[in-house]
Amino acid sequence: MCFRTLQGIRIIQAAAGAGRTMLISDSGQVYAFGKDSFGEAEYGVQGSKTVAAPQIVESLKNIFVVQAAIGNFFTAALSIEGRVYTFSWGSDGKLGHHTDQSDVEPHPLLGALENIPVVQIAAGYCYLLCLACQPSGM
DSSP states (O other): OOOGGGTTOOEEEEEEETTEEEEEETTSOEEEEEEOTTTOTTTTOOSOOEEEEEEEOGGGTTSOEEEEEEOSSEEEEEETTSOEEEEEEOGGGTTSSOOOSEEEEEEEOOSTTTTSOEEEEEEOSSOEEEEEOBTTBO
Protein backbone atom coordinates (compact mmCIF):
# COMPACT_ATOMS: atom_id res chain seq x y z
CA MET A 1 0.00 0.00 0.00
CA CYS A 2 1.34 3.43 -0.92
CA PHE A 3 0.34 6.63 0.88
CA ARG A 4 0.82 10.04 -0.69
CA THR A 5 1.22 11.56 2.78
CA LEU A 6 4.45 9.55 3.13
CA GLN A 7 5.92 10.40 -0.26
CA GLY A 8 9.64 11.13 0.21
CA ILE A 9 9.63 9.91 3.82
CA ARG A 10 11.77 6.91 4.71
CA ILE A 11 9.98 4.61 7.19
CA ILE A 12 12.30 2.55 9.42
CA GLN A 13 9.81 0.87 11.77
CA ALA A 14 6.12 -0.02 11.87
CA ALA A 15 3.96 -1.08 14.81
CA ALA A 16 0.46 -2.46 14.42
CA GLY A 17 -2.23 -3.51 16.81
CA ALA A 18 -5.76 -2.94 18.06
CA GLY A 19 -6.96 -1.47 14.76
CA ARG A 20 -4.22 1.14 14.39
CA THR A 21 -0.73 1.43 12.95
CA MET A 22 2.20 3.69 13.78
CA LEU A 23 5.14 4.35 11.47
CA ILE A 24 8.53 5.78 12.48
CA SER A 25 10.59 7.77 9.99
CA ASP A 26 14.38 7.94 9.83
CA SER A 27 14.12 11.51 11.18
CA GLY A 28 12.30 10.33 14.32
CA GLN A 29 8.84 11.50 13.33
CA VAL A 30 5.82 9.33 14.11
CA TYR A 31 2.86 8.82 11.77
CA ALA A 32 -0.35 7.05 12.75
CA PHE A 33 -3.51 5.80 11.09
CA GLY A 34 -6.39 3.46 11.82
CA LYS A 35 -8.78 3.51 14.73
CA ASP A 36 -8.33 4.21 18.42
CA SER A 37 -11.53 4.30 20.42
CA PHE A 38 -9.69 5.19 23.65
CA GLY A 39 -9.06 8.88 23.12
CA GLU A 40 -7.32 9.08 19.74
CA ALA A 41 -4.17 10.22 21.50
CA GLU A 42 -2.20 9.66 18.33
CA TYR A 43 -4.41 12.07 16.36
CA GLY A 44 -4.98 14.71 19.06
CA VAL A 45 -8.79 14.40 19.09
CA GLN A 46 -11.36 12.84 21.40
CA GLY A 47 -14.01 10.35 20.43
CA SER A 48 -14.14 7.46 18.02
CA LYS A 49 -12.41 8.24 14.73
CA THR A 50 -10.86 6.28 11.89
CA VAL A 51 -7.97 7.86 10.00
CA ALA A 52 -7.42 6.33 6.54
CA ALA A 53 -3.99 7.78 5.72
CA PRO A 54 -0.95 8.29 7.98
CA GLN A 55 -0.87 11.60 9.83
CA ILE A 56 2.00 13.00 11.83
CA VAL A 57 1.57 12.57 15.58
CA GLU A 58 1.74 16.17 16.78
CA SER A 59 2.21 15.26 20.46
CA LEU A 60 5.47 13.42 19.61
CA LYS A 61 6.81 16.02 17.18
CA ASN A 62 9.52 17.26 19.59
CA ILE A 63 10.70 13.77 20.56
CA PHE A 64 13.06 11.84 18.28
CA VAL A 65 11.34 8.43 18.30
CA VAL A 66 13.15 5.27 17.22
CA GLN A 67 10.50 2.65 18.02
CA ALA A 68 6.78 2.38 18.77
CA ALA A 69 4.74 -0.39 20.36
CA ILE A 70 0.97 -0.67 20.48
CA GLY A 71 -0.97 -2.43 23.21
CA ASN A 72 -4.68 -3.00 23.08
CA PHE A 73 -5.46 0.15 25.07
CA PHE A 74 -2.27 2.21 24.97
CA THR A 75 0.68 3.26 22.85
CA ALA A 76 4.37 3.47 23.78
CA ALA A 77 7.20 5.30 22.03
CA LEU A 78 10.93 4.94 22.62
CA SER A 79 13.12 8.02 22.17
CA ILE A 80 16.66 8.04 20.86
CA GLU A 81 17.79 8.92 24.41
CA GLY A 82 16.25 5.70 25.74
CA ARG A 83 13.16 7.24 27.40
CA VAL A 84 9.83 5.45 27.09
CA TYR A 85 6.70 7.56 26.61
CA THR A 86 3.20 6.15 27.04
CA PHE A 87 -0.23 7.57 26.29
CA SER A 88 -3.86 6.80 25.44
CA TRP A 89 -6.03 4.77 27.82
CA GLY A 90 -4.81 3.51 31.19
CA SER A 91 -6.86 3.45 34.38
CA ASP A 92 -5.37 3.32 37.89
CA GLY A 93 -1.98 4.72 36.84
CA LYS A 94 -1.36 1.84 34.43
CA LEU A 95 0.40 4.09 31.90
CA GLY A 96 3.36 4.28 34.31
CA HIS A 97 3.50 8.05 34.79
CA HIS A 98 0.75 8.73 37.36
CA THR A 99 -1.44 10.95 35.19
CA ASP A 100 -5.10 10.79 34.25
CA GLN A 101 -6.40 7.45 33.07
CA SER A 102 -6.91 8.64 29.49
CA ASP A 103 -3.94 10.86 28.73
CA VAL A 104 -3.71 12.19 25.19
CA GLU A 105 -0.22 13.60 25.79
CA PRO A 106 2.75 11.24 25.94
CA HIS A 107 4.68 11.27 29.22
CA PRO A 108 7.89 9.46 30.15
CA LEU A 109 7.67 6.42 32.41
CA LEU A 110 8.38 7.06 36.07
CA GLY A 111 9.72 4.67 38.67
CA ALA A 112 12.25 1.87 38.15
CA LEU A 113 13.06 2.80 34.53
CA GLU A 114 13.02 6.55 35.01
CA ASN A 115 16.81 6.99 34.81
CA ILE A 116 17.81 3.80 33.01
CA PRO A 117 18.17 3.87 29.22
CA VAL A 118 15.81 1.51 27.40
CA VAL A 119 16.98 0.00 24.11
CA GLN A 120 13.86 -1.87 22.96
CA ILE A 121 10.14 -2.03 23.75
CA ALA A 122 7.34 -4.50 23.03
CA ALA A 123 3.65 -4.33 23.88
CA GLY A 124 0.90 -6.88 24.23
CA TYR A 125 -2.77 -6.81 25.06
CA CYS A 126 -2.31 -5.03 28.40
CA TYR A 127 1.43 -4.97 29.10
CA LEU A 128 4.63 -3.23 28.05
CA LEU A 129 8.06 -4.87 28.09
CA CYS A 130 11.22 -2.76 28.17
CA LEU A 131 14.75 -4.01 27.57
CA ALA A 132 16.97 -1.74 29.63
CA CYS A 133 20.68 -1.14 29.41
CA GLN A 134 22.70 -0.54 32.57
CA PRO A 135 26.44 0.19 32.74
CA SER A 136 27.01 -3.27 34.21
CA GLY A 137 25.15 -4.94 31.31
CA MET A 138 21.58 -5.60 30.17
